[in-house]
Structure formats: structure tokens, C-alpha cells
Amino acid sequence: MTSADTETTPTANGSEIIRAEDLKVHFPIMAGIRRHQVGTVYAVDGLDFEVQKGETLGLVGESGCGKSTTARAVMRLNNITEGKVYFEGTDITNLSRKAMRPFRKRLQIVFQDPYASLNPRMTVHDIIAEPLKVHDVGTKEERSERVGQLLETVQLSPEHGNRFPHEFSGGQRQRIGVARALALNPEVMILDEPVSALDVSIQAQVINLLEAIQEEFGLAYLFIAHDLSVVRHICDRVAVMYLGKIVEIGPRDQIFEDPKHPYTKALLSAVPIPEPRGREERGRIVLEGDVPTPVDPPSGCRFRTRCWMAQGICAEEEPPLVGDGHRAACHFVDSVVMPPSVKA
Amino acid sequence: MSDRHDPGRPIHTKGADDLAETEGATEAWTELAGGKTPPAAVERPATDLEARLEAELLREGLEVEHLTQWQLIRRKFLQHKLAVVSLIVLVIIILAGVFAGTIAPYGFEEIDLQNRSQAPTLDGFHIMGTDKIGRDYFSRVLFGTRTSLIVASIVAGVSTLIGTVVGGLAGYMGGRTDNWLMRLTDLFLTLPGLAILLILSAFLGQGSPIRVAFILAFLFWTATARIVRGVFLSLREKEFVEAAKAAGASDGRIIFRHILPNAMGPIIVSMTLTVATAILVEAALSFLGFGIQPPNPALGKLIADGQDSMTTQWWLVTMPGLLIVTISLCINFIGDGLRDALDPTQVIS
Numbered sequence: 001m002t003s004a005d006t007e008t009t010p011t012a013n014g015s016e017i018i019r020a021e022d023l024k025v026h027f028p029i030m031a032g033i034r035r036h037q038v039g040t041v042y043a044v045d046g047l048d049f050e051v052q053k054g055e056t057l058g059l060v061g062e063s064g065c066g067k068s069t070t071a072r073a074v075m076r077l078n079n080i081t082e083g084k085v086y087f088e089g090t091d092i093t094n095l096s097r098k099a100m101r102p103f104r105k106r107l108q109i110v111f112q113d114p115y116a117s118l119n120p121r122m123t124v125h126d127i128i129a130e131p132l133k134v135h136d137v138g139t140k141e142e143r144s145e146r147v148g149q150l151l152e153t154v155q156l157s158p159e160h161g162n163r164f165p166h167e168f169s170g171g172q173r174q175r176i177g178v179a180r181a182l183a184l185n186p187e188v189m190i191l192d193e194p195v196s197a198l199d200v201s202i203q204a205q206v207i208n209l210l211e212a213i214q215e216e217f218g219l220a221y222l223f224i225a226h227d228l229s230v231v232r233h234i235c236d237r238v239a240v241m242y243l244g245k246i247v248e249i250g251p252r253d254q255i256f257e258d259p260k261h262p263y264t265k266a267l268l269s270a271v272p273i274p275e276p277r278g279r280e281e282r283g284r285i286v287l288e289g290d291v292p293t294p295v296d297p298p299s300g301c302r303f304r305t306r307c308w309m310a311q312g313i314c315a316e317e318e319p320p321l322v323g324d325g326h327r328a329a330c331h332f333v334d335s336v337v338m339p340p341s342v343k344a
Numbered sequence: 345m346s347d348r349h350d351p352g353r354p355i356h357t358k359g360a361d362d363l364a365e366t367e368g369a370t371e372a373w374t375e376l377a378g379g380k381t382p383p384a385a386v387e388r389p390a391t392d393l394e395a396r397l398e399a400e401l402l403r404e405g406l407e408v409e410h411l412t413q414w415q416l417i418r419r420k421f422l423q424h425k426l427a428v429v430s431l432i433v434l435v436i437i438i439l440a441g442v443f444a445g446t447i448a449p450y451g452f453e454e455i456d457l458q459n460r461s462q463a464p465t466l467d468g469f470h471i472m473g474t475d476k477i478g479r480d481y482f483s484r485v486l487f488g489t490r491t492s493l494i495v496a497s498i499v500a501g502v503s504t505l506i507g508t509v510v511g512g513l514a515g516y517m518g519g520r521t522d523n524w525l526m527r528l529t530d531l532f533l534t535l536p537g538l539a540i541l542l543i544l545s546a547f548l549g550q551g552s553p554i555r556v557a558f559i560l561a562f563l564f565w566t567a568t569a570r571i572v573r574g575v576f577l578s579l580r581e582k583e584f585v586e587a588a589k590a591a592g593a594s595d596g597r598i599i600f601r602h603i604l605p606n607a608m609g610p611i612i613v614s615m616t617l618t619v620a621t622a623i624l625v626e627a628a629l630s631f632l633g634f635g636i637q638p639p640n641p642a643l644g645k646l647i648a649d650g651q652d653s654m655t656t657q658w659w660l661v662t663m664p665g666l667l668i669v670t671i672s673l674c675i676n677f678i679g680d681g682l683r684d685a686l687d688p689t690q691v692i693s
Binding site for chain 1: 413582583584586587588589590591592593594597601602605606686687688689
């Protein structure tokens with residue numbers, strides 16, 4: 001380590017690669033001619049999670065709950081208001097741009113929109129070679145060769161390098177985005193809804209590719225999605241977010257088979273079933289009302305305004321994440337029942 | 345910090361078939377669909393037939409044309425007929441201006457009182473006639489073109505440069521920098537242009553076309569700055585810029601490789617508009633007596649001088665007027681062609 005501002009915490013677990021501690025990202029709302037602050041968007045408000053080497057952590061939640069903000073904060077593309085992000089035990093929260101560079105090599109991101117994430121004026125070759133060039137890796141010829149390999153890795157042909165992004169389909173573009181993220185041989189890849197902009201048939205293709213790549217290179221994924229079936233397919237562990245907080249986190253099977261938090265239960269009950277038969281019988285929980293605004297989140301438990309279990313304590317005290325391995329943030333974590341309107 | 349990257353390290357790749365088979369696309373689907381049998385239509389997800397077919401064709405050498413970006417741009421520009429014709433015409437006009445001294449049959453100050461106010465005639469090769477003190481109008485127009493082109497290109501170049509730098513900085517940096525730079529721009533924008541021009545040219549001395557050009561440039565950059573700022577502001581938020589940041593790219597690289605190329609369209613258009621306006625404003629300035637000083641001819645000045653006898657001696661206004669129109673049109677068409685050629689998403693069949 002060269003810079004003094006990178007300190008290593010003694011608590012760092014050997015196999016842990018990313019850890020967020022009480023991560024908060026708040027955005028000020030400015031108004032008036034003098035641009036004074038009139039409010040705050042509590043986009044991400046105290047997240048604790050870690051990603052182990054080689055695993056896939058899924059981050060799910062509905063639109064606007066702060067999933068993408070979390071991704072950007074971990075990538076240091078957003079300012080972090082409070083809390084810490086550790087990369088292999090090194091605090092990267094306040095690293096300068098220069099000090100952050102070596103970590104950027106090891107931490108890459110794939111964006112949601114394959115149409116917006118590729119520069120329309122650059123050839124595919126230049127797009128994929130850019131991270132290599134930025135980090136001054138290899139000679140021009142070596143980089144070209146590497147780009148060819150990467151294109152093959154994502155099942156495109158090296159000849160595609162001379163073309164421009166608009167000549168490709170959505171799925172192909174997303175694979176170009178994956179190739180770019182892979183260029184520097186990262187250890188962690190943040191996938192910010194990598195398939196939600198794609199057709200369903202193409203989704204499976206990209207998901208399979210991502211799995212193959214993970215196996216091949218031993219990557220850790222932070223997989224952000226709102227599609228639960230995709231998450232169930234690819235993730236080892238899942239964190240469920242609601243209004244800037246994690247309400248439940250745990251191994252995939254436990255989350256899907258035995259959800260503890262009322263919100264997780266409701267979320268899972270909303271997964272569409274392809275078979276029309278049996279649709280009526282399953283217990284679909286329909287939540288009332290809308291997600292409260294992150295500008296003025298409810299006191300105590302944030303889900304209480306829509307929760308059928310809510311009682312006095314929920315408004316007063318914020319429930320901590322409790323449990324071991326499979327943790328949920330609910331005052332009634334052991335006694336959550338289905339709402340009366342639903343036949344269990 | 346050890347360099348983890350090893351460009352020589354081969355990456356084992358699976359073929360498309362391989363992957364679809366081993367990963368069990370169908371199986372994946374079954375799982376995705378929650379344990380139900382997938383409908384027949386999605387039993388085998390598309391493995392990008394198109395791409396594979398193409399790759400196949402490429403391998404067989406059926407399509408081996410590799411063009412660099414500049415070759416592509418040149419080819420696309422050449423397909424834009426109007427732009428090419430305009431370029432040819434403009435080059436001829438520019439050459440005529442540059443070599444005015446050699447081409448002109450007379451000097452621009454050569455007075456011939458015997459042949460005053462002649463209509464265009466081949467007699468004595470006054471193909472554009474003569475003015476009221478008998479100077480050959482063709483020669484004067486040639487020298488005028490030279491002056492106007494110098495003025496126009498300096499104005500366009502300098503004002504586009506200032507505008508792009510100011511607007512680009514404001515748009516890219518945002519926040520306080522943006523605020524200050526834009527207030528400065530507003531200040532320039534609210535200045536009564538003509539009055540400032542008159543004062544400046546009175547103070548700085550008149551006559552020299554280059555001086556006039558610089559004065560114009562310092563008043564003209566605001567429009568470009570506003571346009572460029574807007575474009576930068578929107579491009580800055582694009583995901584491909586975020587991707588570059590995530591890769592660790594420097595500000596310079598982000599600006600010059602990612603934002604500026606995508607902003608070229610509006611910049612070129614505003615530049616072509618500036619050229620035309622510059623010629624006209626220079627004319628207005630000369631008309632008011634504060635621009636290019638006699639006996640130096642400039643196209644605008646020629647029109648201004650000829651204006652009082654427009655009804656009787658049509659050529660005095662028409663000839664330089666035609667040139668101004670031609671130059672403006674040519675530059676606009678070339679700008680169009682350039683803009684389209686630089687945009688890879690524009691396909692010209």
C-alpha cells in the first residue's frame with residue numbers, strides 16, 4: 001500500500017471482498033434562487049452487507065428503493081454521506097480519485113441500459129479496450145488481442161470490434177458491456193439490473209453467460225434486480241431492500257422458502273406463476289398504499305405504513321436486523337403470519 | 345500494488361453452442377419459471393443466430409472490409425452530394441480569394457475615370473462592371489472576398505473555441521463554476537452588440553480586418569457557449585460517461601473521448617451559422633463606417649457602398665451579395681455533411 005489514507009481493518013474476514021457498513025447516501029433537495037437546502041432524499045439509509053469472494057449477492061426491491069444508488073455508492077460514482085465501504089478490508093469510502101484507481105481495476109460495473117451505456121461514437125473495440133488503455137495495460141497490439149479474446153468470451157466474434165454499438169441488438173450490446181467490465185480481470189462485478197432492459201428470451205442468454213463467466217473467472221457479483229425469478233436463479237444470497245434499508249438478508253433458499261419479514265413475504269407472493277391453474281389458490285398478498293417518499297420516511301420501521309402486523313412499537317422503534325446468517329428487521333420476526341385476507 | 349493483469353493470459357472460451365448446451369438453457373428456464381415446464385416457444389432461447397451467421401460469413405472472407413473511423417467518415421461525407429458540391433465551390437472561392445492578387449485583372453484601387461459606372465462588359469474585361477470612380481468591380485469583389493473570408497474564418501474559429509471551452513467547462517463541472525461562467529455569458533449576451541462594436545473599433549482603431557474579426561469573435565461566442573453547455577450537461581449524465589468513470593478515466597479523457605465527439609453535431613452547426621452571421625455583421629459594421637476602412641474592399645462594405653445606386657447600377661449590390669449568399673450556403677451544406685458523417689448512427693445508403 002502506498003497511500004496513508006488506506007487503512008486496513010483488523011476485523012476483515014479472509015474471504016470477504018466487499019463490505020458496506022451503515023452505508024448512507026442522502027441527496028439534498030435545493031430550491032429557490034439562493035439554492036438553499038429544503039429537504040433530503042434518504043435514498044440509501046444505513047445498509048450493512050458484505051459480498052464474499054466468488055459468491056453472488058442479490059439486491060432486490062421495488063423501483064426507487066435505492067438499489068442502483070447502492071451500486072453507484074460502492075463504485076464510488078456517488079458521494080457517500082455516511083458509513084463505510086471496504087474492499088478486501090481496505091476502506092475505500094474517502095479515497096481520492098487517484099488512490100481509487102487500483103481498486104477500479106478490481107471492481108467493475110455493468111449497467112442496466114445497454115443502449116445508454118455504450119458511447120455511440122466509439123467502435124466496440126475502443127469501448128472494450130478503454131479500461132485497458134486507461135490503466136495503461138499492454139501495448140496496442142496486446143490490447144487488440146485481448147479485446148478479441150473478450151469478444152469471444154461473450155460469444156461475439158472478434159470481427160465485431162470494428163463496428164459501432166448501434167449495429168447491435170440489445171442482448172449483444174449488453175454482452176459488449178460485460179466484455180468491457182471483464183477487460184481488467186476484476187474480482188467483483190456489480191450488475192445493475194443487467195437484464196431488465198432485455199427481452200425475456202435474451203435475458204436467459206445473458207444470465208447463462210454471466211454464470212459461465214463467474215465460474216470461469218471466480219468473480220463475485222453484486223446482482224441488483226427487481227425480477228425475483230432471475231435472482232432466485234443466479235444468487236447465492238439475497239438482500240431485500242425497502243425504502244433505503246435492508247429488511248431481510250440471507251441465503252437464497254432460506255429467503256425464498258422461509259421469508260421472515262412481512263415485506264419479503266408480500267414481495268414473493270407477487271412473483272407471477274406461468275401456469276394459470278392454481279393461480280387462484282396461492283396466497284397473493286396485496287399491499288395497500290404506495291411506497292412512502294424517501295424524502296420523509298416513516299418513523300421506526302419503514303414498512304409499518306403498509307404492514308398488516310404493524311403495532312405501536314413499529315412507529316417508535318426501528319427494528320434491527322436480527323438473526324444469524326438469515327437476518328430480518330422486524331419486531332415480530334418470529335411471529336409473522338399471513339394477513340387475514342390471504343388463505344395460507 | 346502488484347499488477348494483476350496479464351494480457352497474455354489466454355481466456356478459455358466456450359463456443360455459443362457449448363454454453364447453451366452445458367448451461368442447460370431449457371433447464372434454466374424451468375427454474376426461472378418456478379419449476380413449470382417452459383412453453384415450447386422458449387424451449388431454446390435464441391443463441392443469436394444472426395451473429396453466428398455473420399461470424400460464419402466473416403470467417404469465409406465474404407465481408408472483409410475493415411474501415412478505420414476516418415475512412416468511414418470520409419466515405420460518408422463523399423456520399424453527401426450537396427456537401428461535396430459545396431466544398432468544391434467553396435474551395436474555388438477560397439482559392440480565388442487567396443490568389444486575388446494574381447487573378448484580378450486590375451488593382452482594387454485602380455481608378456479609371458474614363459470608364460465609370462459601366463455595366464458588366466467584356467470590353468476591358470470588366471465582367472462585373474465598374475463602380476462610380478471607374479474601379480474594376482470584379483477585382484474589388486475578389487479582394488473583398490479575401491477580406492470577408494479572413495474575417496469570417498477568424499470569427500468562426502475563435503468564437504467557437506471560446507464558446508466550446510466556456511460552455512464545456514460550465515456543463516462538465518456544473519455547480520458553482522457553471523453558475524459563474526453562465527452569468528458571464530449572460531453578461532456578454534445582454535451587451536448591446538452593435539454599440540460595443542462601435543466603441544471598441546473606435547478605441548482600438550479601425551480598418552484592420554483581423555482586428556475587426558477578433559472584436560466580433562469576442563461578442564459571438566455566447567450562443568455557442570450556451571449550446572455546448574446544454575449538450576455537455578446532458579451527456580455528462582449518460583451511462584457511458586459513468587462507465588468511463590467507473591473504469592477510472594481522467595476528466596480529460598472523458599471530455600475529449602466521450603463527451604466532445606458526441607457534441608460535435610451542435611458545435612459544427614453553430615459554427616456554420618457563425619460564419620454566415622460574421623460576414624453579415626462585418627457588412628453592417630462597415631456600412632456604419634466602423635469596420636473595414638476604404639479603400640480596402642470587403643463584401644459587406646461593397647454592398648454598403650453600392651446601396652445608394654442600387655436601382656441604376658444593379659451589379660454593385662448583386663455581385664458581392666451573390667458571393668455572400670453562396671459562401672453562407674456552401675458552409676451550411678458542408679456543416680450538414682460533416683455533422684452527418686461524424687455521426688456513426690446516420691446511415692446514408
